[in-house]
Amino acid sequence: xxxxxxxxxxxxxxxxxxxxxxxxxxxxxxxxxxxxxxxxxxxxxxxxxxxxxxxxxxxxxxxxxxxxxxxxxxxxxxxxxxxxxxxxxxxxxxxxxxxxxxxxxxxxxxxxx
Amino acid sequence: xxxxxxxxxxxxxxxxxxxxxxxxxxxxxxxxxxxxxxxxxxxxxxxxxxxxxxxxxxxxxxxxxxxxxxxxxxxxxxxxxxxxxxxxxxxxxxxxxxxxxxxxxxxxxx
Numbered sequence: 001x002x003x004x005x006x007x008x009x010x011x012x013x014x015x016x017x018x019x020x021x022x023x024x025x026x027x028x029x030x031x032x033x034x035x036x037x038x039x040x041x042x043x044x045x046x047x048x049x050x051x052x053x054x055x056x057x058x059x060x061x062x063x064x065x066x067x068x069x070x071x072x073x074x075x076x077x078x079x080x081x082x083x084x085x086x087x088x089x090x091x092x093x094x095x096x097x098x099x100x101x102x103x104x105x106x107x108x109x110x111x112x113x
Numbered sequence: 114x115x116x117x118x119x120x121x122x123x124x125x126x127x128x129x130x131x132x133x134x135x136x137x138x139x140x141x142x143x144x145x146x147x148x149x150x151x152x153x154x155x156x157x158x159x160x161x162x163x164x165x166x167x168x169x170x171x172x173x174x175x176x177x178x179x180x181x182x183x184x185x186x187x188x189x190x191x192x193x194x195x196x197x198x199x200x201x202x203x204x205x206x207x208x209x210x211x212x213x214x215x216x217x218x219x220x221x222x223x
Contacts, residue, residue: 033210042215043157043202050210059212090156094210099145101159102204102211 002027006091006105013081013112021076021108023091029103030096032074033058034066036087037107043090049074050096081112117205119214126193127222133189134217136203140184147211148177148188149202157202160188193221 004025013019025032033048035058045058049068063085065077074093078085091105118137126132138146145164149157161170166181174191190197200218204211 031210035213040215043213045210045212048210092211098206099162099164101147101162102149102157104156104158106156 002103004091004093004103004105006089006108008108009106010109011111013110015082015112016080019078019081019110021078021089021091021110023074023076023093023105024072025074025093025103026072027093027095027103028071029093030071031102032068032091032093033102034064034074034076035090035092036060037090038087046076046089081110083112086110086112117203117212117214119201119203119217121217122215123218123220125220125222128193128195130193130221131189131191132193132219133187134201134219136186136188136205136214138184138186138203138205139207140181142207143181143184144206146179146181146186147204147206148186149204149213151200151202151216153199160201188217190219193219195221195223197221 007022030051034046035043044060047066049055089108092102094100094102120135147162148160151157161177163179168179176189179186198221200216202216204213
């Protein structure tokens, strides 16, 4: 089954404790992205990757890191989480090329206390 | 950075009413316009992807149009049903992955 898998689905952590949210897709997609969703602000892009070893900042990259060592995986790293990073996070992937739909993971609800 | 705007922010309609909402996007460097349906506690799911000026797409009671010259798209729902209640997101892509609008939250009252 074609899918984008995020883990964990829910996470409560403390300020400053490094964490990684994993994202894996099995569709051989070139593009992968991370978004955060906050009330009234919609989906805001954090980072995106257009292929292996190619990553770029989105609209809200501060406090996040990503890596794309393999095509299928695109982990989101919070080196020192802060309470303002409490949010709902989505990973998405799509094929390169015009007009291809994005497939989303199930979401990760992160709370930083 | 692309700027995608959606209106209205939220909408309440009675069951059976038809409704529509708007997405506006920069017409320069346009590649594609996407509509997604996002139900609470689920992931966004693609409804339509449109690339050509004048494109019209339809899926059941839901349809969408695209005007790339003036930079807008409309999503129409005919005869709204309670199960249509969701947030409808539009997204535009230039030569980078998708940039989303803030969405229109639709509530259909039985």
